[in-house]
Amino acid sequence: MxxxxxxxxxxxxxxxxxxSGEPQRFYHCHCSRCRKATGTGHASNLxxxxxxxxxxxxxxxxxxxKIxxxxxxxxxxxSVCGSQVPRYVKETDMIVIPAGSLDSDxxxxxEGRIFWDSRADWSCGGDGIPVHSEYVPQN
Known part of the structure; x- marks a missing residue:
């Protein structure tokens, strides 16, 4: 990268x-909280x-x-339009960037789909990206 x-x-x-910096990971998250927050089948986050x-x-x-x-x-x-924007996650010491908020690709x-086992049956998939039941362990 x-x-x-x-x-x-x-x-x-x-x-x-x-x-600015080097993105470390890029996942589609299928957990129920991400589905509720985005109104879609998954959240796409860098x-x-x-x-x-x-x-x-x-x-x-x-x-x-915060739930x-x-x-x-x-x-x-x-607070004007409700669009998700980047957030710092203290527990992982990472900034999560909603990919849909980026102005360019x-x-x-x-690199993967996380919380695959809790995805909605109607959600997308089948694109060859690896799937994981939960968070992917970080090296």
Whole structure:
């Protein structure tokens, strides 16, 4: 993987950010929380090391919702349009970037589908990307 700089924004354009650094992972997550948060069959997220994000515009408009019983799940979103935006996950020490919020294609391709066993029957798949029952162990 190579060092990259790419930008993202929310649907209404009130929030803009820039990412610099090397994306570490790219997964489609099929857990029920990601399905509820996105309204789709899975969330597509890149993972990158902390310190890689710069808020260009609208950081004060970013709000969070943390499910009290969830160990790792927090949703961060634009308070104007509701679009998901990057979030820091303390437990993994990574920034999660919703791939759909990027303004251009990411520099890496999805490498797996996680929480496959809890996916909705109608959700997409069958594309040859490896599937995993839970989180993929990090080396």
């Amino acid at each position: 190579t060092q990259a700089a790419f930008r993202g924004s929310c649907l209404c354009g009130a929030v803009h950010y820039e990412i 993972l990158i090391k902390p310190g890689s994000i710069k808020w260009i515009k609208g950081e004060a408009l970013v709000h969070s919702y 009290p019983e969830a160990k790792r799940f927090t949703s961060r979103f634009c 990411p520099v890496i391709k999805p």
